[in-house]
Each structure stands twice: as structure tokens, then as C-alpha cells.
Amino acid sequence: MSGPILEDLERDALTELVNIGVSRAAGGLRSMVGRQVTLSVPSLEVVSRKAATALIRERETGPLVAVRQDFHGAFNGQALLIFPEQNSLELVRSVAGPDLPANEVLELEDEALAETGNIVLNSCLATMANMLERPLTMSLPEVLRGESALLFQLDAKGGEQGVVLFLYINFAVMDRDIRGYIAMLMDLPSIDTLRGLIGEFIRKVLGDGD
Amino acid sequence: MPISVLVVDDSKLARIVVGKAIGALQPDWERLEAGTAADALQLLEGRPVDVVILDYNMPGRNGLELAEELRARFPTMPIALATANVQDEIIARARAAQVTFVPKPVTNEGLEGFLSAAAVQLRSGRA
Numbered sequence: 001m002s003g004p005i006l007e008d009l010e011r012d013a014l015t016e017l018v019n020i021g022v023s024r025a026a027g028g029l030r031s032m033v034g035r036q037v038t039l040s041v042p043s044l045e046v047v048s049r050k051a052a053t054a055l056i057r058e059r060e061t062g063p064l065v066a067v068r069q070d071f072h073g074a075f076n077g078q079a080l081l082i083f084p085e086q087n088s089l090e091l092v093r094s095v096a097g098p099d100l101p102a103n104e105v106l107e108l109e110d111e112a113l114a115e116t117g118n119i120v121l122n123s124c125l126a127t128m129a130n131m132l133e134r135p136l137t138m139s140l141p142e143v144l145r146g147e148s149a150l151l152f153q154l155d156a157k158g159g160e161q162g163v164v165l166f167l168y169i170n171f172a173v174m175d176r177d178i179r180g181y182i183a184m185l186m187d188l189p190s191i192d193t194l195r196g197l198i199g200e201f202i203r204k205v206l207g208d209g210d
Numbered sequence: 211m212p213i214s215v216l217v218v219d220d221s222k223l224a225r226i227v228v229g230k231a232i233g234a235l236q237p238d239w240e241r242l243e244a245g246t247a248a249d250a251l252q253l254l255e256g257r258p259v260d261v262v263i264l265d266y267n268m269p270g271r272n273g274l275e276l277a278e279e280l281r282a283r284f285p286t287m288p289i290a291l292a293t294a295n296v297q298d299e300i301i302a303r304a305r306a307a308q309v310t311f312v313p314k315p316v317t318n319e320g321l322e323g324f325l326s327a328a329a330v331q332l333r334s335g336r337a
Binding site: 009013015016019020021024026027030036037041127131174202205206 | 266267293296298300314
């Protein structure tokens with residue numbers, strides 16, 4: 001097989017879909033933390049899981065926390081909200097408000113992270129699902145901690161080294177020490193299906209219909 | 211001379227979508243495109259443009275920064291910002307620069323109000 005896994009216009013369309021998805025998600029996060037959320041332009045790579053992990057790890061020295069949700073439907077994958085562990089309590093404080101006592105912040109930490117991840121990731125995926133006209137179901141959010149390697153090893157069965165579609169966006173909260181990544185991973189069969197759906201989407205957009 | 215509209219978006223597909231909507235709503239308008247804020251400014255050096263529609267999240271300078279610069283140079287130019295990012299701070303800055311919000315994904319319905327208002331404004335200005 002030759003040629004790129006995604007053609008230029010497919011890449012363009014997928015980036016635009018993700019861009020619209022994360023822009024909506026940023027609005028949700030903004031209303032939770034009460035501060036403007038800035039976003040980078042999405043990066044899109046077709047790489048091994050190992051290389052995807054390395055892309056995050058080379059920018060991050062400390063431990064990370066991630067909220068992960070699996071999605072299933074016409075295509076399957078994992079969506080993650082990732083940030084440095086040292087930002088985690090600040091995020092919880094921003095979401096829960098300044099009046100919460102420190103011990104309760106700690107108690108609430110995982111719950112608040114899961115809820116924040118749920119809102120951001122759902123909003124992003126739901127927007128993409130609607131635009132591609134294919135429903136996606138989402139698992140419950142799970143909070144993961146530790147080496148960034150762990151975050152992406154997910155459902156990889158038996159150390160499979162296949163390539164994944166890896167999408168990631170940097171986000172930061174203004175006036176707060178909170179930043180991180182929204183990331184998505186899809187394996188090869190899902191990339192093929194997604195490519196078909198993106199093709200349909202492009203044809204619909206370019207067509208003279210309606 | 212026909213009314214000219216410049217669409218600035220890093221996504222080629224998004225430019226096509228906006229271009230199609232303009233074609234459906236204002237078929238006589240001349241459509242121009244740029245992929246970055248820098249390209250848009252360069253194009254504006256060379257020729258006049260009546261209306262601009264900007265993407266928000268682009269590599270390099272974002273659409274809101276470009277809108278603010280254009281507003282300073284063209285006080286009455288109809289300017290729209292196309293984005294799904296409707297955070298209060300962004301809306302406030304867009305309002306302050308008299309920039310119209312157009313929701314992404316862009317549809318004919320979403321663009322119609324802005325283009326009609328622009329057409330009315332330009333016609334009365336030229337009359």
C-alpha cells in the first residue's frame with residue numbers, strides 16, 4: 001500500500017471538525033472555571049502509540065493526570081483531557097470555587113476532574129459525531145495518574161504496536177496556573193472508517209445539495 | 211464594481227463552505243480567500259476589499275487580533291468572526307471591535323444576517 005493514510009483535504013476536514021469540537025468544549029470549560037480558555041490549533045499525527053506518548057512526554061517532565069473516556073460507534077477510540085498533576089488541585093479549586101476548604105478540595109479532586117473531563121470531552125465528541133452524522137456512545141470518565149506512557153497504553157492488547165491517529169490540542173486557562181492537552185486516539189480500523197465518513201462529509205460540503 | 215468579500219481561514223474546506231454560502235446568498239459578490247492573517251494583510255495592501263469573514267483559531271495571528279487591526283484601519287468595514295468558540299471574553303472583544311459573530315459550522319442561515327446587513331450598509335454608503 002502506498003500514499004498517505006490521510007489525503008490533504010481529509011486531514012484539513014478532520015482538523016476543522018476537531019477545531020469546532022474543541023472550540024465548543026472550551027466554552028464549557030470556560031463556564032466551569034470562570035476564566036477564558038485559550039486553545040492551540042489541533043495537531044494531527046499518524047504514529048505508533050509509543051510515538052504518541054513521546055509527543056506528550058517530551059514536553060512534560062513531571063507526573064500527569066488524565067481523564068479518559070472511551071468512545072464507541074462507527075469508529076472507536078479514546079479521548080483524554082491531560083494536564084500536569086501539579087495543576088490538578090488548582091483546576092478543582094477553580095471549578096469548585098474559592099470557598100471550599102482545602103481538605104474538601106482534596107476529597108473532591110477525582111470527582112471534579114472526572115466531571116470536568118466529562119463535560120469537555122463529551123462536548124468535543126458530540127460536536128464531531130453530529131457533524132459526521134454518526135452517533136457515538138461514551139464510557140464513564142476514568143481518572144488516570146502516573147507516567148504519560150500509561151495514559152496511552154489503554155486497550156492495546158498484547159503489546160500491539162500498530163499506528164494510531166493521534167490528535168492533540170494545547171489548552172490554558174487565563175490568570176490560572178492551569179494548562180494541558182485535549183487528546184484523541186483512534187486505531188487503524190477506526191481510521192479507515194473515519195476516513196470514509198470524512199469523505200462523505202467532504203462530498204456533502206462540496207456538493208451542490210440542498 | 212461588485213462588492214468584494216475576503217474569507218480568511220486556515221482550512222481550505224472551511225473556505226469552500228463559506229464561499230458556497232456567500233455564492234448562494236450574494237451570487238454577484240466577488241469572493242477572495244486567504245489562508246492566514248499575514249496573507250490577508252498582504253492581499254489588502256494590493257487591493258480594496260469591502261467585507262471580511264475571519265476564522266478565529268488559526269496558526270499565527272488569530273482572527274480576533276486580525277479583526278481588531280482591520281477595525282482600526284477600516285472603521286466601517288463589515289467584519290465577521292466565524293467560530294464555535296463562544297466564550298464571554300471573546301464575545302466581548304468582538305463586540306468592542308464591532309465584529310459580528312457567525313457560528314461554525316457556517317451555514318447559509320448563519321451567514322445570512324451578516325451578509326444582508328453588510329449589503330445594506332455598503333449600498334447606502336455607495337449611494
